[in-house]
Amino acid sequence: MRVKTFFLFSFFFFFFPGGGPSDPLPTVPPPPLKPRLRPCIIGRLTRHNVTETLPSLVPQLTEVCVRDIVKEGTMKESIEGIERFDSPGKGRGLRVTKAFKVGELLFSCPAYSCVLSVKERGCYCEFCFNRKERLARCGKCKKAFYCNASCQKGDWAMHKLECSAMIAFGENWCPSETVRLVARILAKKPVYLYPSVSDVEDIDNKRREMNEGDIAGLHHFYSKHLDFPDHSDLLLLFSQVACNGFTVEDEELYHMGTALYPDVALINHSCLPSVIVTYNGTMAEVRAVQDMNPGDEVLISYIDLLYPTDDRNDRLRESYYFTCDCQECKTKSKDKVKLKVHKRSDPINPEVISNMVRYGRNAVREFRAANLDSHAPPSELLEICERSLDKMGAVFDDSNVYMLHMMYQAMGVCLYMEDLDGAISYGEKILKPYCQLYPAYSLNVSSMYLKLGRLYLALDRHSTGLSALKKALAIMEVAHGKDHQYLTALRKEIASQK
Ligand SMILES: [Zn+2]
Ligand SMILES: [Zn+2]
Ligand SMILES: [Zn+2]
Numbered sequence: 001m002r003v004k005t006f007f008l009f010s011f012f013f014f015f016f017p018g019g020g021p022s023d024p025l026p027t028v029p030p031p032p033l034k035p036r037l038r039p040c041i042i043g044r045l046t047r048h049n050v051t052e053t054l055p056s057l058v059p060q061l062t063e064v065c066v067r068d069i070v071k072e073g074t075m076k077e078s079i080e081g082i083e084r085f086d087s088p089g090k091g092r093g094l095r096v097t098k099a100f101k102v103g104e105l106l107f108s109c110p111a112y113s114c115v116l117s118v119k120e121r122g123c124y125c126e127f128c129f130n131r132k133e134r135l136a137r138c139g140k141c142k143k144a145f146y147c148n149a150s151c152q153k154g155d156w157a158m159h160k161l162e163c164s165a166m167i168a169f170g171e172n173w174c175p176s177e178t179v180r181l182v183a184r185i186l187a188k189k190p191v192y193l194y195p196s197v198s199d200v201e202d203i204d205n206k207r208r209e210m211n212e213g214d215i216a217g218l219h220h221f222y223s224k225h226l227d228f229p230d231h232s233d234l235l236l237l238f239s240q241v242a243c244n245g246f247t248v249e250d251e252e253l254y255h256m257g258t259a260l261y262p263d264v265a266l267i268n269h270s271c272l273p274s275v276i277v278t279y280n281g282t283m284a285e286v287r288a289v290q291d292m293n294p295g296d297e298v299l300i301s302y303i304d305l306l307y308p309t310d311d312r313n314d315r316l317r318e319s320y321y322f323t324c325d326c327q328e329c330k331t332k333s334k335d336k337v338k339l340k341v342h343k344r345s346d347p348i349n350p351e352v353i354s355n356m357v358r359y360g361r362n363a364v365r366e367f368r369a370a371n372l373d374s375h376a377p378p379s380e381l382l383e384i385c386e387r388s389l390d391k392m393g394a395v396f397d398d399s400n401v402y403m404l405h406m407m408y409q410a411m412g413v414c415l416y417m418e419d420l421d422g423a424i425s426y427g428e429k430i431l432k433p434y435c436q437l438y439p440a441y442s443l444n445v446s447s448m449y450l451k452l453g454r455l456y457l458a459l460d461r462h463s464t465g466l467s468a469l470k471k472a473l474a475i476m477e478v479a480h481g482k483d484h485q486y487l488t489a490l491r492k493e494i495a496s497q498k
Pocket of ligand 3: 270271272326327
């Protein structure tokens, strides 16, 4: 049974201790096969999200920090057809100086720094983030995987921060992904370039606690290779990275890693975005999802657009310190459909509805906490989903976003438990409302078509599977561009079924 098509085989092993690669070493047994079935990530954001209340000094910093981190290097001074400008009420932004059609590439941006998620090791090349079936692995730590010797060599300056430390710490090697990214940023730049800010005390306690934990992790796991700046500068750097990091996701929206994209970080938010960001290897690509005219601001969504206006703005305030004033936030035109309740001959009491909305929001939070606690067994997670679906189902229509949220989580748990029929039954209920509630070209919709299509094919439901994959393809041609490696692979997948 194959849901995702990528399984791991590793036939070549090599290692070079700082110099050129030595000859491949034979016969190290390949790591266990790893089917790519994982629970979905909750409340997914386009940008790397920090749910905790955040430091008050960061809003000003977001304007300058990426520039400060990346004073030189990857940033192109000008991109044709795009210019920086002061967006009223939003600070710095980008706008187009010529027309762009739906699906057209505005620009692409190399990662200033990026890190592959530990969970994805073996599926993607650690250096270029390309997906391959036969990756070669570092002969020393046996934990980093590469396309070939040249990717390994390209990555060595970064991988050496972790290679011998992973061996030394063994099972106890566990820095957070943010710590890993910050270590890479520090390794690239002389420390004195970071701005020194005196009022770091403004950072609130919760966030400070998190940052202190990360700083301790940084000292613990990376001290051999790095000289660290002052404690206050490190606190600042972690806040900057939390606010400006991007979560790199694959075509099914699974988390692959975290990266800094200086040019993309200049784009402001709207709940009616004009562009979408996708990833090609470690490169971020920005494409129009609306026809754009000269002077139009380039706008992405920082958050999941499924939710009603109040939820979206809570999220934006929590993570990015602003309230959105886009047309959709002003008119709340989709809120009623998003919070759809059952039609009854005698209508449901508004108080019952608002209590249920409160319950729905809490259920989302409760599930997030249980999911983050890695000890919670999948059966328990599924139970939480089913319990809240039962309760909310008495009032909410199946297309209500709180119902959809829990169904999406339940689908993720079913996938994790390899219950394909269960996953399909949730996915089928989600799909139609997703198509209505998300914008026309949405990765949430294309990834749902992909997941469902691949599930149908795994259960030999060929024509249903093919038609779902083709729907995904149509959206991805706009979002990812026609020549993206995901589309090439998807077309092959479709052709192989005929
Ligand atoms: Zn590679
Ligand atoms: Zn290694
Ligand atoms: Zn908005």
